Amino acid sequence: MYIRQTKTSNSSTGESYLTYRLVASVRVGKQVRQCTRLNLGRHFSLPKTDWPVLCTRLEALLSGQQDLVTATVSPSIESLAQRYYTQLVARKPETTDLDNDTTSVMSNAADYQEVDVLSLELVQPRSVGVEHTGLDALTKLGLPEILEEVGLNGIQRSCALAAIVGRMAAPGSELSTWHWLRERSALGELLEVDFEGVALSQLYRASDLLVRHRDVIEQRLFGRITELFSLPTTVTLYDLTNTYFEGEVSGNRRAKLGHSKEKRTDCPLVTLGLVLDGSGFIRRSRVFDGNVSEGVTLEGMLTGLNAPTEAVVIMDRGIATETNIAWLVAHHYRYLVVNREHSRKFDDAQPVVTTTTASEEVIRMQRVLSDDGKEVRLYCQSEKRMEKENAISARFMKRFEEGLAKLAEGLTKPRCEKRLDTLSERIGRLKEQCHGIGQHYTVTLTPDSSSKKAAALTWEKNPISGSMVTHPGIYCLRSNETTWDEATLWKTYTMLTDLEAVFRSLKSELGLRPIFHHTQERTEGHLFITVLAYQAVQVLRKQLKECNQNISWSRLRDILSVQHRVTATFKQRDGRTLHIRKATVAEPELRSIYSTLRISATPGGVKKLTM
Numbered sequence: 001m002y003i004r005q006t007k008t009s010n011s012s013t014g015e016s017y018l019t020y021r022l023v024a025s026v027r028v029g030k031q032v033r034q035c036t037r038l039n040l041g042r043h044f045s046l047p048k049t050d051w052p053v054l055c056t057r058l059e060a061l062l063s064g065q066q067d068l069v070t071a072t073v074s075p076s077i078e079s080l081a082q083r084y085y086t087q088l089v090a091r092k093p094e095t096t097d098l099d100n101d102t103t104s105v106m107s108n109a110a111d112y113q114e115v116d117v118l119s120l121e122l123v124q125p126r127s128v129g130v131e132h133t134g135l136d137a138l139t140k141l142g143l144p145e146i147l148e149e150v151g152l153n154g155i156q157r158s159c160a161l162a163a164i165v166g167r168m169a170a171p172g173s174e175l176s177t178w179h180w181l182r183e184r185s186a187l188g189e190l191l192e193v194d195f196e197g198v199a200l201s202q203l204y205r206a207s208d209l210l211v212r213h214r215d216v217i218e219q220r221l222f223g224r225i226t227e228l229f230s231l232p233t234t235v236t237l238y239d240l241t242n243t244y245f246e247g248e249v250s251g252n253r254r255a256k257l258g259h260s261k262e263k264r265t266d267c268p269l270v271t272l273g274l275v276l277d278g279s280g281f282i283r284r285s286r287v288f289d290g291n292v293s294e295g296v297t298l299e300g301m302l303t304g305l306n307a308p309t310e311a312v313v314i315m316d317r318g319i320a321t322e323t324n325i326a327w328l329v330a331h332h333y334r335y336l337v338v339n340r341e342h343s344r345k346f347d348d349a350q351p352v353v354t355t356t357t358a359s360e361e362v363i364r365m366q367r368v369l370s371d372d373g374k375e376v377r378l379y380c381q382s383e384k385r386m387e388k389e390n391a392i393s394a395r396f397m398k399r400f401e402e403g404l405a406k407l408a409e410g411l412t413k414p415r416c417e418k419r420l421d422t423l424s425e426r427i428g429r430l431k432e433q434c435h436g437i438g439q440h441y442t443v444t445l446t447p448d449s450s451s452k453k454a455a456a457l458t459w460e461k462n463p464i465s466g467s468m469v470t471h472p473g474i475y476c477l478r479s480n481e482t483t484w485d486e487a488t489l490w491k492t493y494t495m496l497t498d499l500e501a502v503f504r505s506l507k508s509e510l511g512l513r514p515i516f517h518h519t520q521e522r523t524e525g526h527l528f529i530t531v532l533a534y535q536a537v538q539v540l541r542k543q544l545k546e547c548n549q550n551i552s553w554s555r556l557r558d559i560l561s562v563q564h565r566v567t568a569t570f571k572q573r574d575g576r577t578l579h580i581r582k583a584t585v586a587e588p589e590l591r592s593i594y595s596t597l598r599i600s601a602t603p604g605g606v607k608k609l610t611m
Helices: 048-062 075-090 129-140 143-149 154-169 174-183 187-191 200-212 214-229 298-302 322-330 383-410 420-433 486-493 495-509 520-545 553-560 588-597
Strands: 002-009 016-028 031-041 102-105 115-127 235-244 269-277 282-289 312-315 334-338 353-356 362-369 376-382 441-447 454-461 474-479 564-572 577-583 607-610
Touching: 002 048, 031 075, 048 075, 075 115, 075 564, 075 577, 075 607, 115 129, 129 143, 129 154, 129 187, 129 520, 129 553, 129 588, 143 154, 143 214, 154 174, 154 187, 154 200, 154 520, 154 553, 174 200, 174 520, 200 214, 200 520, 214 282, 214 520, 235 298, 235 495, 269 298, 269 520, 282 298, 282 520, 298 322, 312 486, 312 495, 322 334, 334 486, 353 486, 362 486, 376 383, 376 486, 383 420, 383 441, 383 454, 383 474, 420 441, 420 454, 474 486, 486 495, 495 520, 495 553, 520 553, 520 588, 553 588
Parallel strands: 235 312, 312 334
Antiparallel strands: 002 016, 016 031, 102 607, 115 564, 235 269, 269 282, 334 474, 353 362, 362 376, 376 474, 441 454, 564 577, 577 607
């Protein structure tokens, strides 16, 4: 076996360049033929003096000498030898039945070989379960065809698919995905790409291209999703979340300090807005500034969606401003939102309808129609929410009263501060620390004869009607869908909790946060890859849910990740070495998932190489 250098040229440009091939001499009958075993490409950079060392080490691996002492072989040569050995075993066959040199894909027919069992070696384990299912989901979505339509070439499509599947399997930055592809994953075998020869810049380039064609990709994907699952388009959910950066991001004008939902106010943020349908699939995504106000993003996100006029838009109270509601009405949308009014109402003398959630929680509801008949309000009282809010109120009331008692006790001590202005400041800070509970108390400071110091401090509890103290566990929904009854309004609103689950999945299961990129384009690429990964995850989970297998992605990933592709090598009686590469046997739970998804339980098939 040796390396041949060949001069060739590009047929379209006429440019001349050198290419390198791994060649073996094979006897066929009475003739000796030179057979190209592997194309090493034009960027093969190993010095020519090291070529014999590489070929010798590669022949040792192919002959089954896995434990051969390699003290004289440098780490770079050993890495190349292992890489090319894997490719030789896993690649599609170019030649078959060349005397003693056979490469083939094994069929279902029995193939008996006489081997030395003690010579068994298991090498090159690479994960394949998540990769297999993730690639299948993206294929069902038609993403490879969509990427080809928007102009991505073969390697760019492979890198884009690899980035998305990598986010599903091993969430992290593009750099961590690159290492995962090279060192731990068999995705390259499924895509027939040698990711050890793919530069990190190509993954970044794929990310840039995805962002450049985001609108077309999202539109085509959602159209395909609608066809696959026959989804109704009558419900649209909209919400925002933000994610933080690690490090300085001076090159990203969207990175701004703002209110962080992860309490990382010390880091710059960007905000991700999502429009989803009622089944939890993403229709559209967009990145906003980190300090954007929730209420000003709705119009820009819904414009151009071509949602039917009867679509119901569901939003939480942060986005449900009067301006946004007026815009929805003007554009003939129906809406169901959380009311932004602070006053709570629930009249036990009025009719009450009850419903029970999946967790057996009782919800009491009152439906009130507006005077003009154009809007309905649904007042809901939750038992669990009531218990929680009562506990919160009790905790802060206790803290507030203990603080007042401490100040009052200090007035009886000679050296304690008694000035009215200072005590007023302390009472103000105490109210701030107790998160608004002070509004339910009347606090009185009685001055002494000098009118500058306090002689006494008293307080009286006067709960404000319509607040969390007097009406715990109550929230209000408002809608212009006046024909719906209480149960329909409430059930439709609960879809918003599914949206919150989407954000949790994006952040915790699919690596949305943190972001390490410095530029705006790369940041948007990172977020968009996560959005595409979520679409694939949702396809898998919906297929399983239709067969009563309701599994979270983190749990599903654990089940899938146990399957690997491994190369088994044996010494045969005739002195040749047999290499067989195949996936480990799917365990019962994994086999059940494969059966439900209707995909093969042996990803990558079985490859055989005899040397």
